[in-house]
Amino acid sequence: MANSTHTIKVNVNGQTVSADISSELRLLDFLRYELDLTGAKEVCGEGECGACTVVLDGITVNSCLILAVEVDGAEITTIEGLSKNGTLNKMQKAFIDHHSVQCGYCIPGMVLSGEQIIKDHEQPPRDTIKEDLSGNICRCTGYQKIVDAIETVANQS
Amino acid sequence: MKYFAPKSLEELKDLFLSNHDLNILAGGTDVLPRWQDNPSLKPNVLVDIKKIPELIGIKDSETDIKIGALTTVQDLKKSELMKLKFSSIHEAACQFAGVQIRHRATIAGNICNASPAGDLLPGLYVHHAVIEIYGPKGERRVPIHHFITDVGQIALEKDEIVTAVILPKSTESSLFYKLGLRQSMAISVVNFAIACEQESMGTFKTLTIAAGSVAPTVVYLKSFTDAIFNGINADDAIQLVDDEISPIDDIRATASYRSKVIKNVLMHIIKEIYVR
Numbered sequence A: 001m002a003n004s005t006h007t008i009k010v011n012v013n014g015q016t017v018s019a020d021i022s023s024e025l026r027l028l029d030f031l032r033y034e035l036d037l038t039g040a041k042e043v044c045g046e047g048e049c050g051a052c053t054v055v056l057d058g059i060t061v062n063s064c065l066i067l068a069v070e071v072d073g074a075e076i077t078t079i080e081g082l083s084k085n086g087t088l089n090k091m092q093k094a095f096i097d098h099h100s101v102q103c104g105y106c107i108p109g110m111v112l113s114g115e116q117i118i119k120d121h122e123q124p125p126r127d128t129i130k131e132d133l134s135g136n137i138c139r140c141t142g143y144q145k146i147v148d149a150i151e152t153v154a155n156q157s
Numbered sequence B: 001m002k003y004f005a006p007k008s009l010e011e012l013k014d015l016f017l018s019n020h021d022l023n024i025l026a027g028g029t030d031v032l033p034r035w036q037d038n039p040s041l042k043p044n045v046l047v048d049i050k051k052i053p054e055l056i057g058i059k060d061s062e063t064d065i066k067i068g069a070l071t072t073v074q075d076l077k078k079s080e081l082m083k084l085k086f087s088s089i090h091e092a093a094c095q096f097a098g099v100q101i102r103h104r105a106t107i108a109g110n111i112c113n114a115s116p117a118g119d120l121l122p123g124l125y126v127h128h129a130v131i132e133i134y135g136p137k138g139e140r141r142v143p144i145h146h147f148i149t150d151v152g153q154i155a156l157e158k159d160e161i162v163t164a165v166i167l168p169k170s171t172e173s174s175l176f177y178k179l180g181l182r183q184s185m186a187i188s189v190v191n192f193a194i195a196c197e198q199e200s201m202g203t204f205k206t207l208t209i210a211a212g213s214v215a216p217t218v219v220y221l222k223s224f225t226d227a228i229f230n231g232i233n234a235d236d237a238i239q240l241v242d243d244e245i246s247p248i249d250d251i252r253a254t255a256s257y258r259s260k261v262i263k264n265v266l267m268h269i270i271k272e273i274y275v276r
Helices: A028-033 A090-097 A108-119 A126-132 A143-156 B009-018 B032-036 B072-076 B080-085 B087-094 B097-102 B107-113 B121-126 B224-229 B235-243 B255-274
Strands: A007-014 A015-022 A054-058 A060-064 A073-075 B001-005 B020-024 B045-049 B058-060 B065-069 B130-135 B139-142 B147-148 B159-167 B173-179 B191-199 B203-212
Touching: A015 A028, A028 A054, A054 A108, A060 A108, A060 B097, A090 A108, A090 A143, A108 A126, A108 B080, A108 B097, A126 A143, B001 B097, B058 B080, B072 B087, B072 B097, B072 B107, B080 B087, B087 B121, B087 B173, B087 B191, B107 B121, B107 B159, B121 B191, B121 B203, B173 B255, B191 B255, B203 B224, B224 B235, B235 B255
Parallel strands: A007 A073, B001 B045, B020 B045
Antiparallel strands: A007 A015, A054 A060, A054 A073, B058 B065, B065 B159, B130 B139, B130 B159, B173 B191, B191 B203
């Protein structure tokens, strides 16, 4: 059966976007190939690794597990939406200060999960940070420095 | 693939009347990976039920609580009521996948997926969950152990959907145990839930155990609990667990490992409850 086409209107990183899309297009592909927002990555493609993490209506989700047509009317923040006027936000700066980035593939997801952690917990213990980061996998195994960065921001706020 | 997102049960009913092969989408966390592996599984007509308000929210009443089909695993984790009254289900929610999946995965999705390893299921079984179903012919209710019939199989007609899960309130306390290959993002090798009420130390007034990943569906370990009630020593009774389970070898563990580990852990926990 032919794919049906739908018009969706979403707010991505503060800007309203309208697009005609196929019902089968995943949110991840919509962001990467239609909007050229390539921060969210495809790695496992089945919700195991968190590299495709974006913020949908205020909560982190795996964009590889969502159809673009499902998010009509929603607000989406990707890693590209965190900096303001070319200035990185606290979490992004902390990742740089703690040398948390190696190959970088998992980092957009890690940063957004870090933002979710400081939103969900006031001064979270290290174990809570690790637990809430468990949906994001880093294969350079640089977790120590990633957790350090999030912990620093959590203790500032 | 045609896509519809009805805004009420009434609109959904109209869709059921005009289409005969609808596929329901809730959180999508199990559905989309399946398409990734095998694109031919994409349905002709997909119905996204997330915009139906009747399916949202947890309602508390004197005798039971009613959990809307779209309640996410994260909602269950955050619920004080679940933590207080249905701790096995709450514990399962806390150990479920990772944050991003918990934000999307729904209670009805976990049930309708009917995986033998579904983490919410043992807790729902020991708390005698009843599935509320809606279709053009009206509403009906089915106990969860009759609703899930086999691996991936449920007693739902093509023109019906699950609207809620009803949990009768009781004075029992419950716990959940999960063995995975790692702590997070792990499909259970074995999982189980225990609900019980003790008369005095060492005497059970009620005892219900349900285990997952050891049979095509979650199973009640009734031979074992009956033996306990009949005064049989727990060390002997535990062997009866093998009567109820039919584990298989798969990529996560062997059948014999599953049989051994469930008996060992169960024994350990039952003895702990005895002296609590």
